[in-house]
Structures are given as C-alpha cells and as structure tokens.
Amino acid sequence: MNSLYKQDKGIAKGSLADVAKTGKTSIAEAFISCDAVAIVDTSGSMAGMDGTSKSRYQKACAALRDIQAAFAGQVAVVSFSEDATFCPSGIPVDKGGSTRLDTALRFAKIADIPGMKFWIISDGMPDNPDGVLDLVKQFKCKIDTVFIGPDDDSEGGREFLQRLAKVSGGRAEDAFGAEGLGKTLKLLKG
Amino acid sequence: MPSNAYINPFSFLSDDEYKKLEELWLNQKWDTIKWSSSFRVDYQKDVPPSIRLELRPLRIFYIASVKNGYANATTKQSIESFYDWDILFTERSLREWFKDWNWENLTRYEVLGISSKATDNEVIAAYRKLVRQWHPDVNPDPEAKDKFIYLTETRDLLLNENKRARYDAGLFLQKQTDSEQKFLTSTFTPPVKCGIITAKIRYEEGCKPTVEEIHEWKDIIVNNQQTISGWDREADNITLIYRDIPHHGFGKVYK
Numbered sequence: 286m287n288s289l290y291k292q293d294k295g296i297a298k299g300s301l302a303d304v305a306k307t308g309k310t311s312i313a314e315a316f317i318s319c320d321a322v323a324i325v326d327t328s329g330s331m332a333g334m335d336g337t338s339k340s341r342y343q344k345a346c347a348a349l350r351d352i353q354a355a356f357a358g359q360v361a362v363v364s365f366s367e368d369a370t371f372c373p374s375g376i377p378v379d380k381g382g383s384t385r386l387d388t389a390l391r392f393a394k395i396a397d398i399p400g401m402k403f404w405i406i407s408d409g410m411p412d413n414p415d416g417v418l419d420l421v422k423q424f425k426c427k428i429d430t431v432f433i434g435p436d437d438d439s440e441g442g443r444e445f446l447q448r449l450a451k452v453s454g455g456r457a458e459d460a461f462g463a464e465g466l467g468k469t470l471k472l473l474k475g
Numbered sequence: 476m477p478s479n480a481y482i483n484p485f486s487f488l489s490d491d492e493y494k495k496l497e498e499l500w501l502n503q504k505w506d507t508i509k510w511s512s513s514f515r516v517d518y519q520k521d522v523p524p525s526i527r528l529e530l531r532p533l534r535i536f537y538i539a540s541v542k543n544g545y546a547n548a549t550t551k552q553s554i555e556s557f558y559d560w561d562i563l564f565t566e567r568s569l570r571e572w573f574k575d576w577n578w579e580n581l582t583r584y585e586v587l588g589i590s591s592k593a594t595d596n597e598v599i600a601a602y603r604k605l606v607r608q609w610h611p612d613v614n615p616d617p618e619a620k621d622k623f624i625y626l627t628e629t630r631d632l633l634l635n636e637n638k639r640a641r642y643d644a645g646l647f648l649q650k651q652t653d654s655e656q657k658f659l660t661s662t663f664t665p666p667v668k669c670g671i672i673t674a675k676i677r678y679e680e681g682c683k684p685t686v687e688e689i690h691e692w693k694d695i696i697v698n699n700q701q702t703i704s705g706w707d708r709e710a711d712n713i714t715l716i717y718r719d720i721p722h723h724g725f726g727k728v729y730k
Contacts, residue, residue: 373648
C-alpha cells in the first residue's frame, strides 16, 4: 500500500530522463550537465497533509517538477526512506518506511564533484543522526537543507537540518510546511 | 557476447544435428518444420528444475519495443502461435549483441574500447587509432563524419576531469536505477528484424522464457531482402515484410 496517499508518476519535464529522451542520449550523458542533487525524504511522515489538500510528498513533487522544468537537465533527484533510489524521471519514488538519510548520503556521495550542489529536503529527524553528521563531514561540496515539516516540530527535525547545514557549510532553509518549497529551491539553485 | 575470435556457437550440436540445422536455414522451411527437441541441451545441469538455463536455437519473427521493466523486448518464437508473446528478451542481451549498431547505446569508454580507469594517455591513444579509421577524408561511409565528431566529443569529455567525474557518477547512478524507473526512462529501442538465433534462455516457473544472452544471430534474408514482420491485431496471422538490407554503417554485419 502506498504510504504517501497518492504516488506521483511519469517523467517530469526537464528531468534527466526527459533530457536524455529528447536528446536521444543516456542518463549518464545527461548527468554531465547536472549541478544539483535533490535528496528527498519519502518516509511515512511525508504523507502528512498539514491541514491542506495535498501531502508534503505531493507538494515536494510539484516543486521538483517546477525546478526541473525551469532548469532542464540540471537537477537530479534521489529519494530515500528505507533505502535510497535514483529517480531519473525527476519524481521521488515512495518506498515508505523509515528515514535513512545516512544511506542516501552514502549513495549520493558518488556525485560529490566540485561545482555540485546538494539539497536535503525532509520533514523530520533521520534514523541515525550522528551517522548522518559523520557522513556530511566527508562531503567536499556544501549541503543545503530544506525543512518541510510542520511548525510545531516536536521531533527536532528542523533543528537537526540546521545543524547539518552548519556542519557542511551550507544553507538551512524552512519551506514553511512545504508551501514555499518551490521558491526555496529556486533560491538555492541561484 | 560477440567476439572477434570465431567460436562456433553450435558446437553443442552433433554433426547430424548441425547438418539438419543448416538445411533448415538453407531451405527456409520454418512454417512447416517443427523444431526438434534434440536441439535442446542443458546449459547448467546443477540448477534446480524450476529455474533452468538452456542454450538453444530459436526462430525469431519479431522484436517489438515492448517494455515491462524486466525485459524490454519481446519476440515471437513461432509464427503459428501469434496470439501470445512467447519469449522475452532482456534489454541487456539485445544491447550486448547489437551494440556495434549504435554507438549511442555504448558508454563513452566502450566507444573507445578502453577501461573506465583508462589514463589520459590511453584515451588519446584509443582516440587516435579510431579516428584514423573514421576520418571522413579516408572513410567514404556516409556516417563517417558523425562518427568522427562523436569520437572527438568522447575524447574531449574523457580528458576533462570534472566532466568525466560527472559522467562516471551518471554511469553509476544509471546502473543503480531500479526496474520501475528503467521502464519509465529507457531510451533503448530494440531492432525490428527476424532471425534465427541461439541464445541462453532462462526458464522459470510461472514466467515466460527469457533470453539472457544471445550467442549467434542469423538474419533471415529472402531474395536479398531482410525479413521483418508486422503484427496487426485484427489480422489472422503475422505478416511477413521484406525490406532492403540496411546499411549499418559500422563495417560489420552480423550473419
């Protein structure tokens, strides 16, 4: 059963897959022009609606669609929950479960190349916060974080993401319940 | 896997069986002759009976761009049983066999015939060797100019440290892509053609037989025309279509 209320499907315009298909090339070739990796939380809590008609996951998908359309071929998407999944379609894949940000960072480390930006988009505390911070220290590139959880963040997710960004030398942004995620990503993209 | 060294893919057949196979090819009697089970051999005898691999000849009438995330091409084993897709091809098996047909389906390392760990000097040496072959001034092939440009792009990409690192990361991520994403994002188009092949096939209970590795492919040529097949759902049978033998532009035609 889908834990995120409604799974987004298809290929986002401007995603790596879209660029590869249009250019009749491979995903690997398309990745050469990529300068940002969005690491997106798809754990169970992302199904939270925050009193609106759409889940945090759906809002994240919409914001990611916008940013990829605006910057075609420049943003790669990796989703994570129990494990990490590369999503060339530009739409985070929901696999449900816990928040293994450490696994996602290990997975995304391959793209830790000069000039690359990393954005962690999450609404909560990861399963292994100390392990995550140890991994962040190994990254050469800065990691920005975007909190998309509720205002009353009892778990301390917002604070953790701020700490993570500080360790990395990146920026910590608050998308105010995912509503402002699109604007925040455009700001980070620069 | 295709190889420069000739290895008889039918070595598992007895002389009599091979002779019979040759007669079938030469006489083109596929519609009437049923394939003998004597052509079947156990490829790995130690696998459980529910999952077995066999190396066997097949008559292939059609490969379509069907994608299901596991086997991105489908074919017809028998022209008589046209209602069902009999055998699935893994995308990998097709890519590996037909890779010389389309450089875009190869990695940049494969284009130059070098390892992904190749040094700059090795990249340059491989480029120089190939560019002598594909320079439009010496190669009259109409695709030579495109190949020359592609080779030069490949060299420039692999000699640029940052771009090469991104490309390597892209290759890694591409390999990690799960089946659903592969289904959504595949850019591979299988060839549409008929042939007689030998292939390593996986038989698994509840699944359609799947070609894991093509060992030999012989195009079906009739009156100097390549045979391909069309499949109209309204029709009673598959329609065989003949077309001029295409020029593949890579100096190698599989027979």
